[in-house]
Amino acid sequence: MDIEALLNGVKDGAISVNEAKAKLKAAPYLELGYAKLDTHRGLRTGMAEVVFCQGKADEHLVAIFEHLLEVEGAVLGTRCSKEQAALLQSKITSHTLHYDPISAIISTREIKHPEPGACTDGGEGLICVVTAGTADIKVAEEAALTCEFFGAKVKRIYDAGVSGLHRLLSQIEPIQAANCTIAVAGMEGALASVLGGLVSNPVIAVPTSVGYGANFHGLSALLTMLNSCSNGVCTVNIDNGFGAAFLATQINRLACHGGVKGNAAK
Numbered sequence: 041m042d043i044e045a046l047l048n049g050v051k052d053g054a055i056s057v058n059e060a061k062a063k064l065k066a067a068p069y070l071e072l073g074y075a076k077l078d079t080h081r082g083l084r085t086g087m088a089e090v091v092f093c094q095g096k097a098d099e100h101l102v103a104i105f106e107h108l109l110e111v112e113g114a115v116l117g118t119r120c121s122k123e124q125a126a127l128l129q130s131k132i133t134s135h136t137l138h139y140d141p142i143s144a145i146i147s148t149r150e151i152k153h154p155e156p157g158a159c160t161d162g163g164e165g166l167i168c169v170v171t172a173g174t175a176d177i178k179v180a181e182e183a184a185l186t187c188e189f190f191g192a193k194v195k196r197i198y199d200a201g202v203s204g205l206h207r208l209l210s211q212i213e214p215i216q217a218a219n220c221t222i223a224v225a226g227m228e229g230a231l232a233s234v235l236g237g238l239v240s241n242p243v244i245a246v247p248t249s250v251g252y253g254a255n256f257h258g259l260s261a262l263l264t265m266l267n268s269c270s271n272g273v274c275t276v277n278i279d280n281g282f283g284a285a286f287l288a289t290q291i292n293r294l295a296c297h298g299g300v301k302g303n304a305a306k
Contacts, residue, residue, distance in 0.1 A: 043083060063111070070107055074100055079111050086293065087190050087286065088112045093146070094119035102131045109135050109148070116147040116189045118182060118282050143181035143281070149189050153181075154196065157211075163193035165292040168218040170208070170235065172201030172225035175250040180224040182281030183246065183288070187222075190289045202230045215239060219295035222284045223273075226250025229261025236270025242291055244284045245275040 046063060049055030068080040074097075082088035089112075091104055105128055108115045115135075117128075125139035125146050138151045145151070154160055169184045171177055177198055184194045197215065200208040208231075215221055216239050224246045225231040232245035245268070247261035254260065258278035265275040276283040 070111065072103060072107065075104055077104065077107055077111070082112065087289065088114070090186075090282070091115065091117040092119055093117045093121070093124050093144075096124075098124075098127055102128060105132055105137075106134075114148045114189075116145065116149075116186065118145055118186070120144050120146040140181065140185060142178055143185050144178075145182060145185045147185070147189055151185060156196070156198070158195070160188050160192075160194045163188060163191055165192055165296045166195060166214075166218045167192050167288045167292050168195050168197060168215045168221040170197045170200055170211075170215065170221060170223050170231065172199075172223075172227065172229075172231045173250065174199050176224045176226055176248045179246060179248050179279050179281040180222070183222050183224065183285040186282050186285035187289055187292075190285075192289055192292050200231075201225065201227075202234055205234070208234065212238060220244060220288050220291040222246060222281075222288055224248060224281070224284075225265075226258060226261050227252075227255060229264040232265050232273050232275070233268040233270045236268055236273040239272075241272070241295075243270070243273045244288055245273055246281055246284045247275070247278050249279055 046055065046060055050057060050060050070077040070079050078089045089108065093101060101124060105115055122141060128146060129137050135148050137146055137148060139146045140151045167187050169180050171180045184196055187194050195214050197211045200211060218241065220242045221235055221239060222244045223232040223235050226248035227250065229247050232243055236243045245265035247258045247265050249258035251260065262278055
């Protein structure tokens with residue numbers, strides 16, 4: 041809930057006092073019985089609640105989206121299957137929902153995949169998302185699209201792993217200019233350590249479950265990243281592109297504003 045917009049709406053006559061009272065009455069969370077929607081999360085953290093779609097019952101998922109759209113005016117869903125996306129798009133007609141099968145993200149924000157090397161149009165600051173290989177793009181796109189939803193400018197640099205270091209070094213200038221970098225890698229996960237030694241701003245390491253047998257579904261990359269000898273590298277969980285994006289957005293906003301900004305997705 042955007043309290044400032046609500047109060048200005050009452051002041052301007054666009055929202056009645058009774059409508060405002062009803063919205064405030066629902067705060068700080070909306071009780072649905074099977075879920076408690078955190079309608080004050082955007083006010084507290086600058087970013088509204090995000091829906092983790094995987095495993096949710098169809099009727100619960102649709103209702104959660106409907107209520108969040110009513111309260112927030114925008115919504116982001118992660119780990120959304122093609123079947124869930126089709127269901128949501130057929131049931132919800134008040135807003136246009138865009139689905140990206142690569143990242144499994146569904147949102148009210150139009151989803152675009154810029155040309156290689158290009159930055160997202162709009163947004164502010166700069167976050168670089170770098171992958172070791174093309175097999176890591178699924179997780180990288182979850183991160184990139186989440187950053188864009190919350191108002192950041194994103195540059196994607198894909199397939200720049202350490203097995204061909206010249207590929208990474210050819211892109212080092214924009215990476216060094218970014219407010220933070222998300223490094224997405226499977227196998228042995230060395231990319232984050234290399235980047236950490238080349239930049240002055242934070243690197244967020246995302247281990248992926250990409251790799252051969254002894255990779256242990258991402259555990260080898262996770263341990264490498266946790267034990268990085270480079271300073272300024274922090275590590276999120278395996279395949280957690282969303283978690284990396286949330287942290288990157290907070291860092292980017294601090295760099296741009298020196299503090300938390302309201303939900304940029306509105």
